[in-house]
Amino acid sequence: MSNVREDYVRPVDFRHGRVDMTHGGGGRAMAQLVEELFLRTFDNEWLRQANDQAAFAVPAGRMVMATDSHVVSPLFFPGGDIGCLSVHGTINDVAMSGARPLYLAAGFVLEEGFPLAELKRIVESMAAASREAGVPVVTGDTKVVERGKGDGVFITTTGVGVVPEGVAISGDRACPGDRILVSGTIGDHGVAIMSLRENLTFETTIRSDTAALHGLVAAMVAAVPGIHCLRDPTRGGLATTLNELARQSGCGMVIAEAKIPVDPQVAAACEFLGLDPLYVANEGKLVAICAAEAAAGLLAAMRAHPLGRGAAIIGEVIADPHHFVQMETSFGGRRVVDWLTGEQLPRIC
Amino acid sequence: MKYIDEFRDGDLARGLAAAIAREARAGRSYNLMEFCGGHTHAISRYGLKDLLPPNVNMIHGPGCPVCVLPIGRIDNAIELAARPGLVLCTYADTMRVPASKGLSLLKAKARGADVRMVYSSADAIRIAQENPDRDVVFFAIGFETTTPPTAVAILQARSLGLANFSVFCNHVLTPSAIANILESKEVREIGTVPLDGFIGPAHVSTVIGSQPYEYFAEEYRRPVVIAGFEPLDVMQAILMLVRQLNDGRAEVENEFTRAVVRDGNAKAKALVAEVFELRRSFEWRGLGEVPYSALRIKEAYRAFDAEVRYGIAYRSVPDNKACECGAILRGVKKPADCKVFGTVCTPENPIGSCMVSSEGACAAHYTYGRFKDVPVVVETHT
Numbered sequence: 001m002s003n004v005r006e007d008y009v010r011p012v013d014f015r016h017g018r019v020d021m022t023h024g025g026g027g028r029a030m031a032q033l034v035e036e037l038f039l040r041t042f043d044n045e046w047l048r049q050a051n052d053q054a055a056f057a058v059p060a061g062r063m064v065m066a067t068d069s070h071v072v073s074p075l076f077f078p079g080g081d082i083g084c085l086s087v088h089g090t091i092n093d094v095a096m097s098g099a100r101p102l103y104l105a106a107g108f109v110l111e112e113g114f115p116l117a118e119l120k121r122i123v124e125s126m127a128a129a130s131r132e133a134g135v136p137v138v139t140g141d142t143k144v145v146e147r148g149k150g151d152g153v154f155i156t157t158t159g160v161g162v163v164p165e166g167v168a169i170s171g172d173r174a175c176p177g178d179r180i181l182v183s184g185t186i187g188d189h190g191v192a193i194m195s196l197r198e199n200l201t202f203e204t205t206i207r208s209d210t211a212a213l214h215g216l217v218a219a220m221v222a223a224v225p226g227i228h229c230l231r232d233p234t235r236g237g238l239a240t241t242l243n244e245l246a247r248q249s250g251c252g253m254v255i256a257e258a259k260i261p262v263d264p265q266v267a268a269a270c271e272f273l274g275l276d277p278l279y280v281a282n283e284g285k286l287v288a289i290c291a292a293e294a295a296a297g298l299l300a301a302m303r304a305h306p307l308g309r310g311a312a313i314i315g316e317v318i319a320d321p322h323h324f325v326q327m328e329t330s331f332g333g334r335r336v337v338d339w340l341t342g343e344q345l346p347r348i349c
Numbered sequence: 350m351k352y353i354d355e356f357r358d359g360d361l362a363r364g365l366a367a368a369i370a371r372e373a374r375a376g377r378s379y380n381l382m383e384f385c386g387g388h389t390h391a392i393s394r395y396g397l398k399d400l401l402p403p404n405v406n407m408i409h410g411p412g413c414p415v416c417v418l419p420i421g422r423i424d425n426a427i428e429l430a431a432r433p434g435l436v437l438c439t440y441a442d443t444m445r446v447p448a449s450k451g452l453s454l455l456k457a458k459a460r461g462a463d464v465r466m467v468y469s470s471a472d473a474i475r476i477a478q479e480n481p482d483r484d485v486v487f488f489a490i491g492f493e494t495t496t497p498p499t500a501v502a503i504l505q506a507r508s509l510g511l512a513n514f515s516v517f518c519n520h521v522l523t524p525s526a527i528a529n530i531l532e533s534k535e536v537r538e539i540g541t542v543p544l545d546g547f548i549g550p551a552h553v554s555t556v557i558g559s560q561p562y563e564y565f566a567e568e569y570r571r572p573v574v575i576a577g578f579e580p581l582d583v584m585q586a587i588l589m590l591v592r593q594l595n596d597g598r599a600e601v602e603n604e605f606t607r608a609v610v611r612d613g614n615a616k617a618k619a620l621v622a623e624v625f626e627l628r629r630s631f632e633w634r635g636l637g638e639v640p641y642s643a644l645r646i647k648e649a650y651r652a653f654d655a656e657v658r659y660g661i662a663y664r665s666v667p668d669n670k671a672c673e674c675g676a677i678l679r680g681v682k683k684p685a686d687c688k689v690f691g692t693v694c695t696p697e698n699p700i701g702s703c704m705v706s707s708e709g710a711c712a713a714h715y716t717y718g719r720f721k722d723v724p725v726v727v728e729t730h731t
Contacts, residue, residue, distance in 0.1 A: 268350050324720045331359045331580055332366075333396015335717040341696035 012036045017116040024110065024144030037120060038140060041127045046103075046138035054138035056103060059162050066093035067158040075122065075152055078192045079207030080283075083125030086155040088212045088283060089234070091133055095214035096230040096286065098169040098221050099161035104130060106140040106157050111150030122153060133212040135159065161214075166225055173228035174249035178317040179295035181288045183216065183302055184209070184310030186238050187266040190280035194273065206265050211284030216307045220288065223301030229289040232282065236340045239278040241287050242325045243339050252320025255337070258330040259314045279340050289317065356579030357395075365584040366400040373591050378404045381590055382680055383548040384527060386413030386708025387578040393713035395580040405587060408542070408680040409710035411526055411635055412550060414491040415442045416678060416702045416709045419632045420666040422519055423448035426488045429517060429659060430454065430462035436480060438473035439488035440495075441466045442706040447699055449666055454488075470502035477506070477514035486655045487516045494552040496520045496644065497617035500624040503646065503653045517655040518646050521631060523553050524561045525642035529633075531569045535681050542680055546590040548583065549575035551605055556621075558613025562601045570599045577605040624650055632665055634702055635678030674701035677710050684714040685722055691715060 012032055022029035039047050046054040070086040087104065094101040106126070110119065130137050137157075188209040195204045213232065220227060229249070233241035238260070246253050262277045270277045284307065290298050295313055302308030315327075325337040373379060383389055389409045392398060398407065411417050423446050430437040437454070444454040444466060458464040467473050470487055477485035489499040499516060506514040527547065535542040549562055554575045562573040572593035576586035586604045593600060603609055624647060631643030646654040655661065668674060672694070673687035684690050684703070694700035696712050703711035 264350060268353075271350065271353060322720065326720060329359075329395050331357060331362050331395040331397075331400075333399040335394060335396045336720045338716045341712075341716075 012116065014116050014120045019110045019112055019114040019116060019119065019144055021112055021144055021146070024142060030142070034142065037123055038142070041120075041123045042130070042137045042140075044136045044138065046136065052139075054103065054105075056138065059102075061165060062163040063160060064094055064097045064099045064163060065158065065160045066090055067156065068093055069154065069156040071151065071154050072193065073151060074193070074196050075118070077196055077208055078204075079189075080210040081122055081125050082153065082155055083122035084129035085208075085210050085283060086157045087126050087129035087133065087135070087137075088210050090157040090159040091135055091212040091214055092232045092283075092286070094159040094161040095212075095217040096169070096232055097161070097163055098167040098217060098227065098230065099163045100218065101133070101135045101159050101161040101214050104135055104137045104157050104159045106137050106155060108140070108142045109150055109154040109156075110142065110144045111152055112144055112147040114152050119153065122155075126155075129212065133214065135212075135214075164221065167221055167227075169227050169230050171229050171231060171245050171248040172250075174245055174251055174289045174317045175228065175291075176251055176317055176319040177292050178228055178289050179292050179313050180242070180253060180255060180315045180317065181290070181295065181299060181302065181311060181313050182233075182238065182261065183213075183286045183288070183308040184284075185261045185263045185266065186233065186282055186285060187262060187270065187277035187280035189283040190237070191266045191269045193281075194275075195269070202269070204265055204269060206263065206269065209282060209284035211307055213284065213286055213307060216286070216302065216305045219305045220298060220301050220308075224290055224294045224298045226294060227288055227290050227298065230286055232286050234283060235281050237277070237279040237281055238287065239276075239325070239337045240340050242337065243323075245287070245289065246320075246323045246325050249317070250323065252318045252323055253315060253325045254318055254328065255315030255325065256328045259312055261310050261312050278337060292316070353579070356577065356581045358581060361581055362400060362584055365581070365588055369405060369584070369588050369591055370402045372588070372595065373402050373405055374595065375404070378406060378543065379591055379594060380406045380408060380543040380545045381548060381587060382408040382410045382530070382544055382546075383583070384410035384412040384523065385548075385550045385553070385578070386416065386706060387551055388548055388576065388583055389413070389710055389713050390708045391578055391580050391583050393717040396717070397580060397583060398718075400584070401587070405591065408544065409677070409713075410547075410680060411530070411633070411678040412492065412523065412553075413703070413706050413708040413710075414495070414521075415446050415706045416674070417521060417526070417633045417635060418443070418446060418490055418519060418702065419634045420448055420668065421632065421664050423454070424666060425661050425663065426517060427452055427454060427457045427462070429486055429488075429655065429661070430457050430464050432484070432659070434483050436463045436465060436476060436483055436485045437488055438465045438467045438476060438485065440468075440490065443488065443490055445699065445705050446702050447705070470498040471505075474502050474505055474509070474511070474514065477511050478509070481513060483513060485514050487514070488519070489516050490519045492521060492523050492550070492553050493556045493621075496625065497556060497614075497620050500620040503624050503650055504620070506653055507650070512652075515653045515655040515658050516646065517661065518625070518644060520625065520644045521633065522642050522644070523550055523557070524564075525639055526633065526636065527562075527565055529636050529639045529642070530679060531565065531571065533679060535679060544571065544680065545594055546572040546574070548586045548590070549573045549601070551576060551578045551582070551608070554605065554609045554613070556614050556617045559601050559603050559609055559611050560613070566599045566601045572599045572602070574602045575605050575609055577608065632663075634668065635675040669700050672701035674703045674711075677703050684711040687711070691719060
């Protein structure tokens with residue numbers, strides 16, 4: 001009689017193992033990776049049902065849905081990694097409608113040869129972020145591509161949420177006279193990433209601001225249910241977000257350079273890299289637009305929340321058929337804050 | 350930020366603006382060319398024009414490294430990058446300069462060429478060391494500021510015995526460009542382009558010093574004030590030029606004393622003299638062929654000269670007919686005078702090189718100043 005245990009499977013080697021094509025092949029290796037890594041780490045009642053979809057009851061109200069793909073390089077950076085970023089990014093997209101995020105789905109594209117130890121670190125970071133935010137990952141998918149056809153790991157997350165009664169936040173609702181607020185210092189995430197790019201390593205203590213903002217949004221909506229617009233200034237930074245909102249709402253904006261919060265280290269790094277912090281990415285900040293009379297109350301609510309401590313009123317919405325975003329420079333002049341052209345590239349001399 | 354904020358103080362700027370307005374005489378105009386793209390950028394970004402009286406006019410000069418690079422040179426670089434296995438390294442803005450057939454280095458990269466953006470010539474050396482089985486070419490461009498680092502790279506490559514590294518040298522010289530503008534018929538035939546004085550280069554002058562400009566001041570009777578790239582530097586330099594013109598002086602003055610001395614940086618100049626020599630002639634976008642206006646690699650370092658190694662043949666390619674970059678680079682026209690400005694030619698889809706770099710006159714005006722071309726009602730309460 002054989003001594004071999006019938007269901008014995010050698011555990012996945014999370015110390016030295018690497019992703020190979022079998023992990024996406026639909027066979028035992030894939031089932032094992034899903035079970036030992038994804039199910040175990042994200043563990044919740046929906047995943048435990050082991051179906052190809054998650055079933056949940058829909059609460060009353062307006063549902064919102066958002067999706068976001070994450071391809072950040074490097075995968076690990078000061079203040080976070082692609083894992084927690086992929087959770088925060090989608091939660092924030094859902095939350096910018098004023099919604100309470102409920103559930104997440106996650107899709108992974110893994111590159112053949114990617115170390116399983118790093119994958120485990122990423123998945124654990126995602127699980128921790130999702131737990132902290134109280135938004136579970138209820139369904140997911142994994143694919144493997146051949147070496148050279150991916151960049152380690154790409155993660156797409158999708159989220160759903162529900163908007164409270166009476167809240168109607170949308171990018172087309174800014175009106176002349178409205179005030180423009182930001183929740184804190186801008187450019188931290190982009191500079192933290194840039195500091196690690198292979199050709200420009202420089203020493204800094206700047207950390208990415210990656211964070212889930214739905215708690216801050218809930219506090220803001222409770223204080224001022226009539227907020228007109230919310231948006232997180234991610235790629236393209238504050239400048240791009242303001243231009244998007246101006247175009248969507250069919251108005252112009254004037255902001256004051258001196259009122260925009262920028263960490264001195266971020267300002268210094270941007271200075272020597274030839275970048276403008278207005279165009280540098282954020283992952284834990286938001287822009288809010290509300291009626292002038294509600295601005296002081298909204299600012300107070302933001303500052304009372306840990307993620308809005310550095311909030312400031314930076315300008316106002318104006319009537320302008322050309323939809324320009326203008327800035328009063330701290331120098332006394334005035335200039336356009338334009339859309340970002342291509343990727344922000346450094347100047348030569 | 351120390352050493353930065355001091356030079357961006359709004360109150361001091363208003364004080365300088367008041368002094369300029371007070372001293373600029375009614376009944377005459379002051380037409381000043383800022384040679385460098387760095388100054389153009391500062392003027393646009395900080396809205397300095399708003400602070401100047403109407404009779405002080407700023408004319409944008411040709412001192413933007415990527416703007417003056419002719420199409421033919423970019424074509425050469427694209428041909429190099431298309432060679433199988435070759436890695437072409439260059440500074441960022443260069444990647445977007447439009448070349449022939451609707452190409453640019455960025456588009457060549459999307460089609461499979463290995464083009465890499467570097468922050469310094471030392472990065473190109475590192476890439477060559479890390480890829481011993483591949484040819485690595487550094488596409489070197491720029492004025493005297495970027496020339497010493499290229500010289501260092503060539504000397505390093507020689508001491509490291511890096512046989513796979515070479516430089517496609519396109520370094521150009523500031524004084525010859527200024528002379529060319531002063532000699533141009535638009536400036537000499539009085540009334541076409543009034544040009545009363547120059548704001549001299551900042552970073553270039555840290556290398557070559559203030560001495561090379563003395564000739565212009567004396568020979569052409571035009572004052573030069575060397576100025577830093579911060580907005581207060583520019584305002585101070587304008588005030589100094591207004592004073593010189595009022596006094597009938599034509600001298601070289603140095604506003605940028607925190608970085609520039611008369612004889613420049615001796616070590617950097619020695620490095621450049623060791624590795625480079627003058628070219629008999631070089632084509633500039635906007636200025637055409639300018640004699641003795643650029644550098645090439647000396648015979649002793651020909652092993653690192655990409656032009657020799659790959660037998661690069663230069664072909665002059667005319668600019669797009671609708672593009673006014675040439676006239677804009679010479680100060681003859683302003684960006685808004687160009688028919689394609691902001692219509693066909695935008696920073697997303699540049700037709701001419703002035704729309705590429707944020708230091709280019711057209712890109713700076715498009716990005717920071719174009720709202721002034723249209724009436725906008727602005728009333729703010731914050």
